[in-house]
Amino acid sequence: MRLRSARPRTAFVGAVLIATLLPLCPAARAAADAAKPGKKKRIFIYWKSGLQAVIRTQEAKIPRIDALLPILKLKKGMSVLDIGAGTGQQSYKMAAALRGTGHVYATDIDPQLVAYMGDQARARGLKNLQPVLVTADGVDPFYTSHKFDLVLIYDLISYIHDRVGYFSQIRRSLNPGGRVVVVGQPEADHYAFVPEDVVDWKGLVADLEREPQGSVFDRELVRQIRSMAGGPLSSVPPEELHRDILFQLNRCLYEDLFANFVDGDDVAPGLKLAPLERPYATWLVRRLRLAGMPGRNTAEILYIELRDVVTLNKLILIQRYRKYLRSDAPHPYIPSGPEGRWITGHNAITRDFRKAGYVQAAKIGFVPFQDVWIFSARPQGPVSGGKGRRTPPR
Ligand SMILES: C[S@@+](CC[C@H](N)C(=O)[O-])C[C@H]1O[C@@H](n2cnc3c(N)ncnc32)[C@H](O)[C@@H]1O
Incomplete structure (x- = not known):
């Protein structure tokens, strides 16, 4: 599966595209239609695999x-x-x-x-x-x-x-x-990283700069940040650089980053996951495998499957950059941003x-x-x- 789409030029355009186009995708429309009274309900059966x-x-x-x-x-x-x-x-x-x-x-x-x-x-x-x-x-x-x-x-x-x-x-x-x-x-469908999630920008930038060439995170994330920066990361004003990093982290959520960390129908053992994160990640991998991913055409992905992709990708990014990110007890993971927190509360x-x-x-x-x-x-x-x-x- 390639979930990749053309990369918008600016973080703003990208964020708006994700927020506005997502509900227009066929899967999201089908899910919304299913929820409307009077419409035939679609029962989501994910065990075609047996x-x-x-x-x-x-x-x-x-x-x-x-x-x-x-x-x-x-x-x-x-x-x-x-x-x-x-x-x-x-x-x-x-x-x-x-x-x-x-x-x-x-x-x-x-x-x-x-x-x-x-x-x-x-x-x-x-x-x-x-x-x-x-x-x-x-x-x-x-x-x-x-x-x-x-x-x-x-x-x-x-x-x-x-x-x-x-x-x-x-x-x-x-x-x-x-x-x-x-x-x-x-029900916070918006799982985006937000500026407040990063508590150590300096450390994060230094880590991104040290990323070995050709590694998964270099291919999936750092190269794109470099290309937005148009030169060494240190040459970009911090505010702009932070925005570019967030944009690229959030772009990764919607791509097939996870495919690099699937080992059969388990998560790769090398991931630094907390005790309750690992079974959750394994469950997500297996659900995605049942849904035929990676390898499925984007147009066929159901909204619920896309949510699994985003959640798993977020977990993978969190385990890689955890020490620069906020971790709010009792959740040893990064909350899903102001919107998510608001929805969680109300x-x-x-x-x-x-x-x-x-x-x-x-x-x-x-x-x-x-x-x-x-x-x-x-x-x-x-x-x-x-x-x-x-x-x-x-
Ligand atoms: C995602 S699975 C969760 C299964 C289990 N609760 C777990 O947490 O592992 C959802 C299950 O609910 C069943 N299901 C779907 N709609 C249902 C309904 N209206 N009443 C009872 N079961 C339903 C499905 O057949 C499926 O087995």
Whole structure:
């Protein structure tokens, strides 16, 4: 795959092009169309490559699932619903953590995955795990005919279009004190590096100058910065140089930088990734491999795949230049800039759950690039700040 396009002359033009043209690409349009009411919904099936490849992809998440378990606060006897459980990796962990008590209902719309989870439940001796085939459209009657203490939505939220309607109904199936836990990417589609992300410009420039000729970062990044500078980097006024560097870093996000760091369907072992970054990067690589990348034509790339490309490229750039970049605890990665931070603070997930009758109990950074939102049902009463809006009936 070459994601490369003609290189605009200035950082400004480039940034505007990325921001304005992206929504016009066929994949982004298809995703937007799918979200419109009345339009036929497109179900994103990414396992054309076969069940084994999907299992391997989702198994990459196991270290992250282990990190998630303490956040879930499972207690013996709980009734747990794992919506869109896929190959069931988190359901197996949750059922095992309940030590034979309670129930874990692992749902999916794909009969092959539901059958696989059933086989696994038997093979693993997880008698409290029940896979359930559900409908892709609306809220399946299974949900409304059962009660749950915990509902997990792991990497599924972007598949649910009418979130307010959907989670208003799920809310009625929560036991008192029940929680909905969402794990996913904050809806900041803008992953660009911004000036504030760089805390040591001098160090970064010196590092770029030292980049060995012919290395990946020389080919993919430094040569382009040099060509914009039109001479040695030291000859360019700092403000202009910083802008050029940011522009080229951000251009790399949309290209196939990642292809240099794919080793089979794993990430290259040499990448300096933090413990929870590596399984996330591996998962992204495997998702992209399932989608036929690298090697796919740009025009065919779905928006969700492009987001995976950008996220993986960002992780690769961060691990290379981490010591010059800001790292805000508790996220040992670079936040996605003012726009991203704003969306993270006031994002659509929080807003939609609020409209659906929930309060946000917590929001936890789940490194890298993901968050965990914990919601509980709001006691009945008017929605604060929402004129005339009422909590949906229970
Ligand atoms: C990205 S995978 C995530 C799987 C798993 N939760 C994980 O984190 O590894 C999304 C899964 O949700 C399923 N799915 C999509 N839409 C769904 C829906 N409306 N209800 C239940 N499952 C759905 C898909 O078939 C797929 O297995």
